[in-house]
Amino acid sequence: MALSTPAILAILGVLFLVRKALTIGSRHKDYPPGPPTLPILGNIHQMPKRDAHLQFQKWANEYGPIYSLMLGTRVLIVLSSDQAVKDLLDKRSAIYSAREDHYVGQQLCSGGMRFLMMEYGPTWRYFRKMCHVLLNVNVAKTYVPYQSLENKQMLHEMLMSPDRCLQNIRRYSNALTTTMTFGWRTPTYEDAKMKQLYEGFSEFVQINQTGTAALLDSFPILRKLPDWMFPLQARAKKAFKKERELYLGHWLTAKNAMKTGTLRPCFCVGMAQAQQEEGFSDDQAAYITGTLLEAGSDTTASTLYAFVQAMLLFPEVQKKAQREIDRVVGKDRLPNMEDEPSLQYIRGCVKESLRWMPTTILGAVPHAVIREDAYMSYRIPKGAGVMNNVWAIHMDPRRSPEPRRFDPDRFKDDFLNCADSATQPDASKRDSFTFGAGRRICQGMHVAERSLFLGISRMLWAFDISPVIDAATGEAILPDPDRLTQGILVMPEEYKVSITPRDQGRADLIEKEWQEAEHLLDPITKQWKQTPGP
Template sequence: MAVITTYLPIVVGIALLIRLLMVGRRPKNYPPGPPTIPILGNLHLMPTKDVHLQFEKWAREYGPVYSLILGTKVMVVLSSDRAVKDLLDKKSHMYSHRQEMYVGQTLCSGDMRILMLGYTAKWRMSRKLVHALLNVSSAKSYVPYQMLENKQMLYEMITKPDEFLYNIRRYSNALTTTMVYGWRTPTYNDEKMRQLFDGFSEFAEINQTGVAALIDFFPILRCLPDFLLPARKKAKELHKKELGLYKGHWLKAKEDTLKGTITHCFCEDAVPVQKKEGFSDDEAAYIAGTLLEAGSDTTSSTLYGFVQAMLLYPEVQRKAQEEIDRVVGPDRLPTMDDEPNLQYSRAIVKESLRWMPTTIMGAVPHAVTQDDYYNGYLIPAHAAVVNNAWAINHDPVRAPEPRRFKPERHMDDKLSLADSAANPDPAKRDQFTFGAGRRICPGIHVAERSLFLGVARMLWGFNIAPKLGVDGKEIIPDQEKLTQGFVCMPEEYPATITPRDERRKGIMEEEWFAAERECLDPETKQWKQGMNWVPKLSSTKV
């Protein structure tokens, strides 16, 4: 008995050491992947920048379905259209969950961000609310809002062409705040809008740090104090600022709803649901805030990518303008009624989403709720599952010369973005930027209209050309230089945006002046009382 007592600590110590060394190993029946090392697995191989390029490289090396062992967690990466269809779409009941994201969801978001919520009753309730706002029937009702914000963007391209990124951001943000809260953002210098976009950058920065990854993948480290984990402290501070912003928006909309003075929007419908379901003001703030994030960032980033493409591929710009001139002519702006006859402009929208996917790694990974087998490999329960949008969009079989911006790829595709995503043949889906399965972006219908109006009207009214440097040479941006984070866009670049002629310039100015007179309060620049679901913004047909 004394011998057993003497050696028991040694035996236990050896067993714990063996157990520890097993962490990070890839079981033989998992999908293949890069070699692992004890404890870290593949964590040491994860790049701190341009993750999409490394994930694409691993897809070429290990196949369309491969695995990464990240400390104590498993990530399965889907890099083919067929794998996404078979798993995220066809088995969406199993593949719609989320892994625990301690830094991004718990610390930065107070466990309330819809994008990161697990497949729970709370998520399903939130999704149902959001669907009521963004389904295909409701999306058509937002066209008057889109028309007005688009006209202001065109006017600002005339008056402030060097600020074209900010003009685009205001366009997407103002449309989103109107849809969500019932008020619009009349200027980019709006403090709350600036805070929103600054928050995006800070959120991406915090979640990209190596410390954040370690805290996520090795939960034991969460016991350490904040002064040893600066990322945790920053995450808590960001959440406090973000909740203040979102809750302020929500409480104002709630007050306006109860007083009956709100312009019809998501929050107006959410107030009675809150009373029925009993969720808190903090939770309501994040439900609405998630919509604000998605609508403000992804659409503007895609349009910014489109402008860069016009600089780099001027032949595309000329071809699109020829089509627009033939169908629309020089005397009026394009409208949604023109969309069926502007197939090349529609193709530019689809190619912009393929060529510069804003959700470059499919945004937030899905997670599988139970063990599953695919092509003979085990995908273990609770594994993160990534929709590798960049690799799929740039698959040379799907898109020969994938880094070339070529709208001709989509000229025979007459489907909407949503219908294309639902195509039973994944090889015929246009792009994978909006996600898949039950987690597909619910704003896809609204985004398609915003992007079409942005593309078609900018090309109708303006020429987009490279800026000249001090040496007189054209400044050509590098299409491979992208920002980092959950949502990406090209790094900032200059451009020269000028009206195509005086006639079009005059039309764009008058369209904005007329919309401003008819629809906006002259003092606040908000929608006039009683302008809910405006049937007509000007003489232009909607």
């Protein structure tokens, strides 16, 4: 029996749709190479659940400095050489500064307001310009007194509670960031709002690491299904509600303090003025300031914690660094920013910490290209994600011989700060890629570099960092440098460390410096009574 014309057309339509569906996940022949794909999924099934940086490095070794991953309907271009990052993210930043559609991370977890994942356009550029006002190199210098005093509390806490190394470091980083952003400090690690910040970001990372998140991001049609079919959606919405309450509370507290004339100079002053002129919502202002707090609190703390781990594993570096500090500074005062030009090995410790343990191990969030492009004879399609494969670049033995060795002498002839290094014409001479690239490069690098210098130089001036000894075996307990937390920002898993004052005179000076600093604080609230001097 002959089929009717409508039936034939229906069959042809079904066959076309099936064929079209089967092309999803496949790699076009002119795309950069990459691992074999499966229909529909592409390479989603090969995405590792842990230590993704190791698999991305392995693929770089196999497929070269630029390769592609097919993630369902999405294409991810992975840049694994310094030159590829320079050529595309830096030199072609006008078309490589967009973001992919992060449905789970940006829409569900952040209400579309997370600055890190914000779409490239006028709104992003406006807020980017505002952040520059807070974090440019000239303004960053004015924060040094706050950095110095928060650092003195960290030294005091290391002296009193050396078994709380990570907590002491985190409070230091968080307190400085709240001061710059909101005009108030975090006096103790037990501060409920600081704990909520770290716990909330951990939840954000865990949600976005799941296979369900990858499916929802890669196959938009699945987003129409109810929450009971994808419980992750309800979990993400709940996380957003809690995070919004935290950030909005911070913002409104600062905004009300400005109205009463009690707000100290900080980013929120400019944000409140801009809100009056531009009319953006309190929610949006809260998320701009909140994500600044999030980024500033986490990255510096993670890098400092990695440095402490390196001192356990490379004790000869610690000894050499202490000899330089003793020669330049002596033992009767703390190092300060004026000592930086004379402490080149310590500057090397800062740069090597950023290289050896990059917190943005896979470039945090991929860029996206706004129109089709070509590179090294490959086609890069419009809308493709573009990843800065930081780990693979930092661990390239051609850039850094014996890359897992912590060696500050790699930078003995590098006298540039991190920002100037990032703009060098020769990509092979850039110190690290931890701060990103192109128009999305981290604007807080000036502040972070100073916080790291003060943290590293003063810890080494004051303390000996050594392994804890196992009471049963008498052996040193050393951390495994390959055991990292998971997510878009990583750090070493918590480890045991012994931190002891180098001598009683240094311990006494730490206490004296902190007692003098405390006179600037209200005895009850522990907030600044007056702005600290240099």
